[in-house]
Amino acid sequence: MTRILITGANRGIGAAMAANAEARGWQVIRATRAGQGGDVTMDVTDIASIQAAADALDGPIDILINNAGIIGPERQSTLDMDFDGMAKTFAVNVAGPLAVSQAFLSHLRDSDSPRILTISSQMSGMGYAKSDRIAYRASKSAVNKVMQGLATDLADVDIPVALIDPGWVRTDMGGDEADLNADDVAAGILDLAARLTPTETGKFFIWNGEERDF
Ligand SMILES: NC(=O)c1ccc[n+]([C@@H]2O[C@H](COP(=O)([O-])OP(=O)(O)OC[C@H]3O[C@@H](n4cnc5c(N)ncnc54)[C@H](OP(=O)(O)O)[C@@H]3O)[C@@H](O)[C@H]2O)c1
Numbered sequence: 001m002t003r004i005l006i007t008g009a010n011r012g013i014g015a016a017m018a019a020n021a022e023a024r025g026w027q028v029i030r031a032t033r034a035g036q037g038g039d040v041t042m043d044v045t046d047i048a049s050i051q052a053a054a055d056a057l058d059g060p061i062d063i064l065i066n067n068a069g070i071i072g073p074e075r076q077s078t079l080d081m082d083f084d085g086m087a088k089t090f091a092v093n094v095a096g097p098l099a100v101s102q103a104f105l106s107h108l109r110d111s112d113s114p115r116i117l118t119i120s121s122q123m124s125g126m127g128y129a130k131s132d133r134i135a136y137r138a139s140k141s142a143v144n145k146v147m148q149g150l151a152t153d154l155a156d157v158d159i160p161v162a163l164i165d166p167g168w169v170r171t172d173m174g175g176d177e178a179d180l181n182a183d184d185v186a187a188g189i190l191d192l193a194a195r196l197t198p199t200e201t202g203k204f205f206i207w208n209g210e211e212r213d214f
Contacts, residue, residue: 002194003111005029005061007044007100008068010036012171013119016186017065024190029057031068031100044068044096045088047103054103060110063193066097066118071173076135086135093139098146101161108159115196116154116161117189118147120204122168127213144204144214151202160201164189167207180207 004021008014009030021028031053032038040053070092073085097118108114123133124140131137144163151161166185168178188207195209206212 002026002062003029003060004063004065004193005031005040005104005107006065006067007031007042007096009038012173013166013169013182013185013189014065014067016182017067017190020183020186020190024194029061042100044100045091047099050099050103054107057104057107059107060112060114061104061107062111062113062115064101064104064108064114064116065189065193066100066116068096069093069119069173070136072133072135072139076133078131078134081135089135089139090142093136094142094146097143098150101150109157114159115193116147116150116159117193117196118143118161118163119166119189120144120147120163122165124165125214148202148214155198155201158198160196160198162192162196162200162202163204164192165204165206165212 004026006014006017009018010032018028018030030038031040031042033043034041042049042053072089073082075082121140123137124144147161147163167180169180169182169185170178185207192209204212204214
């Protein structure tokens with residue numbers, strides 16, 4: 001049975017992926033912050049909490065989904081930046097996914113078919129120059145680079161690492177005006193997770209499975 005660990009699994013896209021994975025008959029490990037009802041508890045900015053969760057978990061993990069993320073501070077313009085908020089955004093959105101991937105690597109190595117997926121954003125794109133929410137945009141560009149590097153470093157052990165653009169999704173983060181339903185996006189991401197092979201490592205995919213440019 002496929003065993004999947006999802007961070008930020010208590011609401012939004014993470015909760016939708018957890019429900020979809022359960023409906024597929026997969027064993028789901030919901031990673032949440034304390035008090036949110038998860039199967040394992042971690043704050044992705046707290047390395048000790050991530051390591052404690054990894055140490056307490058037995059058995060292989062087939063799919064790790066780095067989903068937890070934040071949009072960042074109110075004041076995040078290049079001309080007027082809340083730098084503490086910017087640092088927090090990078091801690092959650094960039095260092096967090098790498099720290100979780102490192103901590104659970106031994107569980108992934110114990111799987112016959114391990115995969116790592118990280119939820120990035122279309123706002124990471126370097127091909128256009130929009131500047132609103134620049135701390136968030138920059139954090140997603142940075143996590144793309146970090147995960148591309150992880151893909152390179154795990155290529156020889158056949159652990160594919162992929163990045164996902166989930167589109168604009170109706171969640172607390174995406175708001176009510178977003179055009180996509182979290183359940184549809186979750187289903188698309190898990191279809192991709194189920195079929196991802198080592199030959200596709202380091203790629204950036206739209207939630208519907210199409211490859212896209214960085
Ligand atoms: N919604 C969109 O349109 C959209 C578009 C592009 C990319 N994304 C990305 O998709 C992912 C999920 O977004 P969403 O829309 O589902 O967001 P959401 O509804 O705001 O949910 C965010 C999740 O991340 C968790 N989280 C935040 N900080 C954390 C921390 N320090 N440690 C552990 N968990 C933490 C939250 O837990 P708590 O409940 O404890 O806060 C929550 O479960 C994010 O990476 C986001 O950047 C979303």
